[in-house]
Amino acid sequence: MDKKHTTTSGIEIKDVYTTAPKNEELPGQFPFTRGIQKDMYRGRLWTMRQYAGFSTAEESNKRYHYLLAQGTMGLSVAFDLPTQIGYDSDDDMAEGEVGKVGVAIDSLKDIEILFDGITLQQITTSMTINATASILLAMYIALAKKQGADLKQISGTIQNDILKEYAARGTYIYPPKPSMRIITDIFEYCSKELPKWNTISISGYHIREAGSTAVQELAFTLANGKAYLNAALQKGLDINVFAKRLSFFFNCHNNFFEEIAKFRAARRMWAHITKSLGATDEKAMMLRFHTQTGGSTLTAQQPLNNVIRVSNQALAAVLGGTQSLHTNGYDEALSLPTEAAAKIALRTQQVIAFESGVTDTVDPLAGSYFIETLTDEIEAAAMMYIDKIDVMGGSVNAIENGYIQQEIANASYEYQKEVENGERIIVGVNKFTQKEEGIEDVFNIDESIRTIQIEKLIKLKAERNNEAVTKALLDLKNAAGGNENLMPFILLAVEEYATLGEIANCLREVFGEY
Structure with a gap:
C-alpha cells in the first residue's frame, strides 16, 4: 500500500496538483491573502529583529549595541522569569531564576540602564511580556518622557497576550477576567496617548512550542484575537481605531509549504473576522505579524544543522509575507545564543533579503496549485476549531474548561510518538546520528546576578x-x-x-x- 503523505496538521498531500482555486485577488486588497502591502518587500523589507536579554540591564545593553551595529533594525527584549511573573529579584520566589532566560528588571532604574545610549524615538522595541506588560510599558513610557520623546511617535509592541499564557505558556498572575481588564485598559490608554504602539501581539508562537499543529496554532491564535476584539468592543472602544494596533506573533516550523499557506490563510481569516465584528476601515482588517523561527525544532544533537533549519523557516516566513522576523541562534537548544550564533542568525535574514531574489516580486508563490489548495484546506480546518470555540462562548471559556490545553497536549503526544517510532525523521536525532559533537562555546549566566540586583534594590x-x-x-x-x-x-x-x-x-x- 502506498504511504500516505500529510502535512504536520494531518492534511493529505496529493501526488500532483493540476488546478488551483480561482483567485483574482491582488496584494494590498481585502482579504489580504497575498500580503497587506501592494508592493510588499519592494517597498520596504521586513524588520529584522534579534530577541535578546539576559543577566543584568548593563549586560543586555551591551548586546543591544552590538546587534544595532550589525544591522538589526529593531530590538526585541527578553525578560527573566521573575520579571515576567511579577517578582523583584530579592523575592524568595526569584531564587535561581534571576537573569537566566532574559534580563532582570526591578524598577525604572533598570530600564534606564537597559536603553542607555539608545534613543527610543528612533527605534522600535518589541517586549515579550504578558502578565506584567502594563508595568514594563509604563517604564518604557517613563523613560521616553525623560528622553524628551514625542509619545505620539513612539513605536513598538508589547506581547500582552494573556490568554495563550493560560493555554500554553504559564506566566500568568491574576485570573482571566481581571487580566482581560488590564489588557483593555492598555488598549484604551494607548489609543489616546501612544497611537503608534502595538498594544498586543496575539501569539501563536507559544501555542506551537507547546506542541500544537500548524492548524491549531492558527485557529487558537485567531480565536484569542477574536476574544480581545470582543472585550474591547464591550468596553466601548472603536474597532476601526484599536484593531489597527493589534499585531500577531507566529511560529515558523520546518514543513515549508504548510507554513507559507498558514500565513496566507491567517491574513484572509482575520480580514473576515474583523469585518464580521464591524470593522469598515481596511487597515483595521489587516493582519500584521512578526515571525520567530521554531525554537522547539532546534536540536542539541549536531547543533550546526540548526543553521539549515532556521534558514528554511526564515525563507518560509518571508514567502508567507511577514512584517518582522527573528531568527534563532543555532546553539539555542544548549543555552542562550552566543554573539557568534546571534550574528549568523541575523546574517541569514540579510542573505535572504539581499541575495535570494525572493523580495523582487510580491507573493512569489501565488497561483501555485499546491499553495493555493493548501491555503484553502488550512483555512477550512482552522475554521472548524474556531466555530467549535465560538459555540463554547469564546476563548476565555474554552481555556477555563481546558479544551484548548487538551487539544494541544494530544497533538504534542502524537508528534512525540511519531518521532520515537521513526515515522517522523529528525536529522541527527533519530536518523543520521553520530557520537555527540559538542559546541565548546555555550553562553553561561553567572549566579552572582541576583546579588547585584538585590544591592541595586537596597540602594534604590x-x-x-x-x-x-x-x-x-x-x-x-x-x-x-x-x-x-x-x-x-x-x-x-x-x-x-x-x-x-x-x-x-x-x-x-x-x-x-x-
Missing part, C-alpha cells in the same frame, strides 16, 4: 521618596478596586520608582492569583 529604596511610593501604590490599589483605567496609576507609581514586584503585589491584593 534608600534613595527614592518612599512616602510618594506608598501614596502611588495606595492610589493604584483603590483604582483597581473600582473601574478606572489603571495605566495612569501604574505610570505614576513607576515614575516614583516603585518596583515591579511592589506594583504586581498591590494588584495581587485586589485581584488574587490564578
Whole structure:
C-alpha cells in the first residue's frame, strides 16, 4: 500500500496538483491573502529583529549595541522569569531564576540602564511580556518622557497576550477576567496617548512550542484575537481605531509549504473576522505579524544543522509575507545564543533579503496549485476549531474548561510518538546520528546576578521618596478596586520608582492569583 503523505496538521498531500482555486485577488486588497502591502518587500523589507536579554540591564545593553551595529533594525527584549511573573529579584520566589532566560528588571532604574545610549524615538522595541506588560510599558513610557520623546511617535509592541499564557505558556498572575481588564485598559490608554504602539501581539508562537499543529496554532491564535476584539468592543472602544494596533506573533516550523499557506490563510481569516465584528476601515482588517523561527525544532544533537533549519523557516516566513522576523541562534537548544550564533542568525535574514531574489516580486508563490489548495484546506480546518470555540462562548471559556490545553497536549503526544517510532525523521536525532559533537562555546549566566540586583534594590529604596511610593501604590490599589483605567496609576507609581514586584503585589491584593 502506498504511504500516505500529510502535512504536520494531518492534511493529505496529493501526488500532483493540476488546478488551483480561482483567485483574482491582488496584494494590498481585502482579504489580504497575498500580503497587506501592494508592493510588499519592494517597498520596504521586513524588520529584522534579534530577541535578546539576559543577566543584568548593563549586560543586555551591551548586546543591544552590538546587534544595532550589525544591522538589526529593531530590538526585541527578553525578560527573566521573575520579571515576567511579577517578582523583584530579592523575592524568595526569584531564587535561581534571576537573569537566566532574559534580563532582570526591578524598577525604572533598570530600564534606564537597559536603553542607555539608545534613543527610543528612533527605534522600535518589541517586549515579550504578558502578565506584567502594563508595568514594563509604563517604564518604557517613563523613560521616553525623560528622553524628551514625542509619545505620539513612539513605536513598538508589547506581547500582552494573556490568554495563550493560560493555554500554553504559564506566566500568568491574576485570573482571566481581571487580566482581560488590564489588557483593555492598555488598549484604551494607548489609543489616546501612544497611537503608534502595538498594544498586543496575539501569539501563536507559544501555542506551537507547546506542541500544537500548524492548524491549531492558527485557529487558537485567531480565536484569542477574536476574544480581545470582543472585550474591547464591550468596553466601548472603536474597532476601526484599536484593531489597527493589534499585531500577531507566529511560529515558523520546518514543513515549508504548510507554513507559507498558514500565513496566507491567517491574513484572509482575520480580514473576515474583523469585518464580521464591524470593522469598515481596511487597515483595521489587516493582519500584521512578526515571525520567530521554531525554537522547539532546534536540536542539541549536531547543533550546526540548526543553521539549515532556521534558514528554511526564515525563507518560509518571508514567502508567507511577514512584517518582522527573528531568527534563532543555532546553539539555542544548549543555552542562550552566543554573539557568534546571534550574528549568523541575523546574517541569514540579510542573505535572504539581499541575495535570494525572493523580495523582487510580491507573493512569489501565488497561483501555485499546491499553495493555493493548501491555503484553502488550512483555512477550512482552522475554521472548524474556531466555530467549535465560538459555540463554547469564546476563548476565555474554552481555556477555563481546558479544551484548548487538551487539544494541544494530544497533538504534542502524537508528534512525540511519531518521532520515537521513526515515522517522523529528525536529522541527527533519530536518523543520521553520530557520537555527540559538542559546541565548546555555550553562553553561561553567572549566579552572582541576583546579588547585584538585590544591592541595586537596597540602594534604590534608600534613595527614592518612599512616602510618594506608598501614596502611588495606595492610589493604584483603590483604582483597581473600582473601574478606572489603571495605566495612569501604574505610570505614576513607576515614575516614583516603585518596583515591579511592589506594583504586581498591590494588584495581587485586589485581584488574587490564578
